[in-house]
Ligand SMILES: Nc1ncnc2c1ncn2[C@@H]1O[C@H](COP(=O)(O)OP(=O)(O)OP(=O)(O)O)[C@@H](O)[C@H]1O
């Protein structure tokens with residue numbers, strides 16, 4: 001996509017989107033509700049006409065091609081199966097429309113049914129299938145067409161949490177087996193992180209970052225990206241750079257982490273936001289001997305079984321930290337916290353852009 005833009009009634013839904021995908025890549029469009037994910041996907045599918053920009057599939061400029069001629073298959077959140085047709089017929093229907101010979105249809109549908117483990121369900125109608133089975137039939141219908149690109153719009157969102165986790169692993173595996181370039185839309189950051197080769201993070205129709213999941217997490221390009229990815233969300237703390245070497249957050253101060261020294265030297269701005277993930281705050285109930293620890297107190301604890309989420313109070317600020325499952329400490333307990341300096345993030349407070 002080159003400079004893709006689309007507005008509805010003068011309200012921009014997608015703005016100047018540049019996005020290149022590699023052959024066979026699994027790219028996830030991620031972002032909050034209304035950020036333009038579905039609009040982007042519909043433009044690629046040919047269901048929506050962009051106001052501006054170009055869409056290429058391989059070497060083909062497809063802007064002026066009809067949806068049918070684009071060789072893409074879309075899977076919708078609602079599955080959109082025909083209720084009066086059997087699972088078999090639902091999958092065969094697009095092929096019949098495309099005048100594929102009968103023998104070929106039988107072969108392809110059965111092959112895909114085996115792949116999706118729905119061989120035994122082909123005679124049933126959608127109402128006789130569970131949500132997960134329906135979802136497989138909808139996927140099957142896309143796969144039998146052997147398209148050049150899969151477009152998937154939140155295909156797992158109607159499934160219960162457990163089945164969703166199961167299906168996301170299966171879908172990821174399947175995509176690699178089939179080797180079909182896929183654009184997958186979700187607002188669920190965990191789904192995006194676990195499934196994607198690369199994540200395109202959108203906010204208000206504008207691309208924020210386009211990177212692999214690890215990079216997106218470890219090097220968010222701005223405050224929005226830092227806040228959207230990671231659970232519990234990153235702690236964002238307003239602070240001022242003092243004497244070029246100290247971050248003063250009013251309730252406490254910490255030395256400027258080394259990785260920002262050079263950029264802060266170049267940059268004249270001193271109004272900053274420090275980002276620290278809960279995973280990168282160490283909490284101790286005994287006073288550590290090392291310097292740089294910040295006195296705090298326990299506000300609440302939330303045991304998760306494998307770990308415990310702590311809300312710690314530093315002055316007027318509440319920070320989230322993750323401690324071991326065995327951590328015990330009632331509200332009011334005095335503790336000391338320490339940030340893992342090399343994994344902290346720093347943003348310009350006015351632009352929100354990452355420093356360094
Ligand atoms: N047909 C339409 N007419 C008018 N406005 C629309 C139309 N379709 C989408 N929009 C608007 O365009 C913006 C982007 O919508 P879009 O459906 O692409 O968001 P999304 O990222 O898919 O959100 P969600 O996660 O809720 O599905 C929204 O502000 C939405 O209200």
Ligand SMILES: [Mg+2]
Nearest residue numbers: 037038039153
């Ligand atoms: Mg949508």
